[in-house]
Amino acid sequence: MIYEVVKSTGDVSVSGCHSAELATDTFDLLNISPAASQNSYFYNISLATGEDDIRLLLNGQELTQEVPSQGVTTNETIFQIETGDFFVKGSGVSPSERIEINFSDSTPVKSISKVYYNVDTGGTFIGTGEYGSSLKTSIGGRYASSYFTDYDYFLNGQKVYSGVGIGVSAGSDGTGFIPFFGVGLTYGGVVTADNKNEFKYTAYRKPVRTCKETGSGPDFLNETGFIEGRTNYYINGIQQSPESYLEIFSGVSMIKSGVSANISGELRKGLPITSLLL
Numbered sequence: 001m002i003y004e005v006v007k008s009t010g011d012v013s014v015s016g017c018h019s020a021e022l023a024t025d026t027f028d029l030l031n032i033s034p035a036a037s038q039n040s041y042f043y044n045i046s047l048a049t050g051e052d053d054i055r056l057l058l059n060g061q062e063l064t065q066e067v068p069s070q071g072v073t074t075n076e077t078i079f080q081i082e083t084g085d086f087f088v089k090g091s092g093v094s095p096s097e098r099i100e101i102n103f104s105d106s107t108p109v110k111s112i113s114k115v116y117y118n119v120d121t122g123g124t125f126i127g128t129g130e131y132g133s134s135l136k137t138s139i140g141g142r143y144a145s146s147y148f149t150d151y152d153y154f155l156n157g158q159k160v161y162s163g164v165g166i167g168v169s170a171g172s173d174g175t176g177f178i179p180f181f182g183v184g185l186t187y188g189g190v191v192t193a194d195n196k197n198e199f200k201y202t203a204y205r206k207p208v209r210t211c212k213e214t215g216s217g218p219d220f221l222n223e224t225g226f227i228e229g230r231t232n233y234y235i236n237g238i239q240q241s242p243e244s245y246l247e248i249f250s251g252v253s254m255i256k257s258g259v260s261a262n263i264s265g266e267l268r269k270g271l272p273i274t275s276l277l278l
Contacts, residue, residue: 001236002164003218006152008230010211016227023208027229029119031242034101039111041101043088048119050088052275055118055204056101058085058109060238061157064202065124083126083200085157109162114241118232122205125151132169134178140175143205148177150204155181155190158237161214164188165237192210 008026009016028047035042048054048212056063066084070077079102081087086103101117103109123142127135135153139146148168153160160166161179167187170181181189181201191199229249232242 002161002214002216002234004159004161004212004214004234006051006210006212006229006232006234007247008207009209009227010274011209016211027245030230030232031116031118032117034117036111036115038110041109041115043117044100044103045099050098051090053119053121054088054101055124056086057114057116057118057239058107058157059114062154062159062202062239063157064109064126064200066126091110097196101133101242115238116241120204120207122207125203125205127179127201128197128199130196131182131189132166132201135203139203145174147173148179151179151205154177154201154202154204154237157202159234159239160189160237162212165190 004034004059007256008030009024014024020272032044032047034044041052044049051066051067054065056065063085064083064207066081066087068079068081068089070079072078073154077093079087079089081104084104084159085107086101088099088101089097091098123137123143127133127138139151143150149162149172153166155165162168165181165188167180167189170176179201180187181191181199183189183192231247
């Protein structure tokens with residue numbers, strides 16, 4: 001098993017404050033449940049402009065958003081995507097159409113599906129058909145110079161990790177790095193010359209002050225702590241729905257015995273505050 005937590009306020013100097021200046025105004029942007037009606041799902045346009053900043057999860061699998069191309073026929077506008085799993089419509093349509101999430105015909109969404117989304121303005125990048133060089137080309141179209149570690153990587157919607165599924169070929173920064181999903185001890189991936197056309201590679205640029213912890217067991221998780229509501233949790237590359245885990249962190253890093261302490265909190269009639277000896 002591979003476990004990973006991704007925290008959107010990874011800078012240890014950032015507390016639970018809600019600040020646009022510090023880029024910590026992210027409480028409302030993770031693990032959002034879309035409004036739903038039968039097989040239709042709707043996002044909150046007050047949180048996202050929509051066309052390129054939604055990270056949608058279907059039963060824990062990351063779907064790929066694509067900005068659709070538009071064509072016009074008689075009294076009708078046609079929206080079309082090529083490699084993405086879903087799209088939303090931009091300006092020029094009715095408000096009810098703008099807020100709907102439109103899925104491709106091959107996306108197996110149902111009314112009983114667990115659907116969540118995250119708002120991420122860093123951009124979505126897609127590559128297909130080889131070991132990852134096309135993904136770097138896609139990234140370079142928006143960010144000419146960046147680092148390999150600036151992105152989260154997915155293979156067919158499943159998160160992969162440096163050393164377990166993905167590595168970096170050539171340089172690690174600037175225009176030199178190339179994500180590589182191939183097999184072998186260096187990268188640990190599953191893509192081969194025979195199956196490379198069966199995979200879609202996706203990368204998302206990480207928000208600022210994001211850190212992650214990855215390991216083969218759950219006990220290590222959140223050794224540096226976390227802030228409630230700002231964590232995404234993965235098991236074997238599948239993001240877990242928020243109701244499947246508890247975020248509990250006391251902030252205590254050391255326990256010392258023999259020290260008197262007060263238990264504080266809401267008082268009930270007839271129950272005084274009690275001194276407790278640890």
